[in-house]
Amino acid sequence: MYLLIPGRHHLLTQFQFDYLLGIINNPLQSTLDINGSPIQEASKIEAIIFAVTSANHCNTRRNPLPFYIRALAIEEFGKQLSSPCFIYGIDDVGNVKNFASYTIKRIKHESENQFNLTPENTLVVCSTPVLNMYQQEGFRILPAELKDGTTFQLSHTMPWEVVEGIAVTPDWEENFNAQTLMHAASYNIWKKYKLGTKVQGLFRDQMISDDGDITTTRDYNSYVRQMDEIAVLKFQETAPYIKAGRVGDIGCAVGSWIKLACNDERLRESDFYGIEVARALFDICQQRKHNGEFKNPFVFFSQRNAVTGLVFDRNSMNTIHTSSLTHEIESYGSRADLLSFIQNRYDELAPGGVWINRDVVGPENKDRIVLMKLTETDGRNNDFDKTFTKREDLAAYLQGLSTSARFQRFALDFRKKEKYTLSYEHVTIQDENYIRLSLRDACEFMSRKDYTDNWESEMHETFCFWDFNEWKQHLTTVGFRIAEPSQAYTNEWIVKNRLLNKVSLFTDDAARKPIDYPVTNMLMLAVRE
Template identity: 65%
Template structure:
């Protein structure tokens, strides 16, 4: 008979070792399943560990990569005297028949050697996952579970110990951790310094438990947008890259690094891509496997560069960020952004440069302006309609006129963050305008066409700082801002998204006077002297 032990297996416990040892030494006939029934007699032929979420790592829910979990299991079972098989089972989202997927995956990975069925396998499980295996007819060994109805356990579960480590600095001296954590896991966590990593992940309030900033972003659309403008971003920044160790924080799908690898001037450089979003990091890794980077010295890591250093202190010649710093302000806080700035200063060697390309706000964002909106380029029906899917919402928003879309924007923009966009509709000399602050007008103009990711974009703010504000913050951190740093107007946005849709005016004695479109982006070059 086989024992199937599914779980994320971030660490292993003393109870688990004693439980398995008891089953092996006393025989399965002495064990009771979840219903108190005696299992069939017979020897245990092997233990099969199904390590779930094997494709996830460096997140709160799955801090350890699969290879470290497999190493721990190997050490954990070394003295059991029985064959042990370890198979990684990828996360495939919410799947009602995940147990069936796991069994088929094991059969496939073992080339048919392990065909686990209810008549030859008992499943060890103490979490609600057991329901899926029980529905397939497998006998369930409950391990720590003592009351299925209330979910009560006789001792700490492995994840309880992980959470304890996450909040305990001197974790190796803690009695609770020592009593529950098996020595094999303790040795591995010590050797690979995993406690500090887990503590950092659990302190990170910006990133969700599966390693994403937002759960409402369509990454397919996002990736296409990043690739489309990659050449423009590289052209803007290439003259300022200093060869050597070059880092791209928030590297998305690695497009900027890919172009940098084609630059003969950087052929001797090493490139380090940092990406926190698991979906994008996976694409980076796949592109590397595909051989898309000419320079072999390209390395990707999934980590958050806000709460800690992404690189060793005084080690980097160039750090590049693009369309990232506004997300830190939007999804985190001002304190997070200031920490991010200080971290970049710490990572650069003297003479190193941080190239930051991002959106920016106007200098006079509180100034009241008049905004004229096209009300004939779409519908104004059911402006605040709800939709069941992202696609349906995008279709509805696309059908609204610019004026109607503004009213939707005014309601949705950072509403969950408690922001109220103040405006009033006014009529002057037979024309209709919206009176509002220049900053809020810029927020709308910059985001009005992001219908594919509307819910995600409504969390983000673009105009929180002007270039003057940025210079002050950078200098406070120790940087010298190079004179070539500048704000600018993205003329493509003006030509393709604003012209004929949105116009800005200021009131004058004779009526209204047109205003130029305000700055949309900046290129900040901050040097560590």
């Protein structure tokens, strides 16, 4: 008879050990299943099988520890049991109804048919709702910490509750009853690898979701395609200012900028470090490295958050590159997060090192009131407020709206979750229709109106919170020197392809003078002296 223990297994408790030891050392007939009935088997436990789920995930609140760390603790844990323990990693495959069946098949495959687990030869130890999946497959359940299978009332502390306790207890080794609750195998691994500090950092981070993403409404297929399409442009714009040595790309997406930098002969002796917080993108970076797509072998990727702390050693980096990132920190985090991010980059740079920041930027005098004229002949002008459950349906609907109607939808959706109110009014002057609003809000619309594929995600983001001079002020306050040719500029491709004959700006006075399209982007070169 086998025992199967499915779970993420970031921590093992003393109760788990005692429970398993009791099953192993006593006749199975004395073991009660989830219904309170004794197991009617005379055989002994031949092996204990740990199915470590989400084995391909780490560095998130939900899955803080990598698989190898979890396996180390389980291996030490198992050495003290009288039945052999086997460990198999089960990758996350999303929410599937037959995950139990998938796990069983994965174990059979990974064990090369050594373990063909069936309801006749396996008991499942589980105290979470996952047990329902195994019951549907016909397996008998041993409840462990579970007191009541109907209400899921517990009799003992769950391993994840211990993790959560450590996450909010700075000196957890002394001020939390960890040693009482944790099995020594887990306690020693957590202490040796300083996992408490790691977990506390992840749980402090309110900007990133439990599964390690900045937003849950982004279509990464279209996002990756867009990033790759403009990668050459981004590299060409920043390449002259890269200083060889230790080169970091924070928010590296799928590693396209680093890939191009690896082909630059000037940087052949450099080491490259890509930092990406979004798990979906980090996985692609790793895959591209495995595929041998980077000419320089000294390329390293990490899934980390550069807001909550340093991602490089102090005074160590010659170049730090960021592109289209800082506005996301302001949008999904807070102003304090952005200021922390700026300070962290200063602290990481070696003297003479440069932070190359390429991003969107707000216009000067952004609070001035302007008139905005929008075309009404390039699509529908009604039903702009329909709702959809599928991203693809929403995108198709938005693409059918006129520029004027799309603004109406934008005004409804823009930073609604953040409780932002876009103030505007319709005005008619000499039979011409205008929108009266701030230049900032006009630029927010102009910069976002064509992002229909990721509309829901883009509606969380603000591009125009600081103008170029405000950026310079905050950087110099930290200690940076702003180097030439730092500049704010208007992206002519955007003007030609998205704004001409669609949107026009005018002064809000009797003259109604045309206003040039404001700046859209900036290249900021911040040097640490």
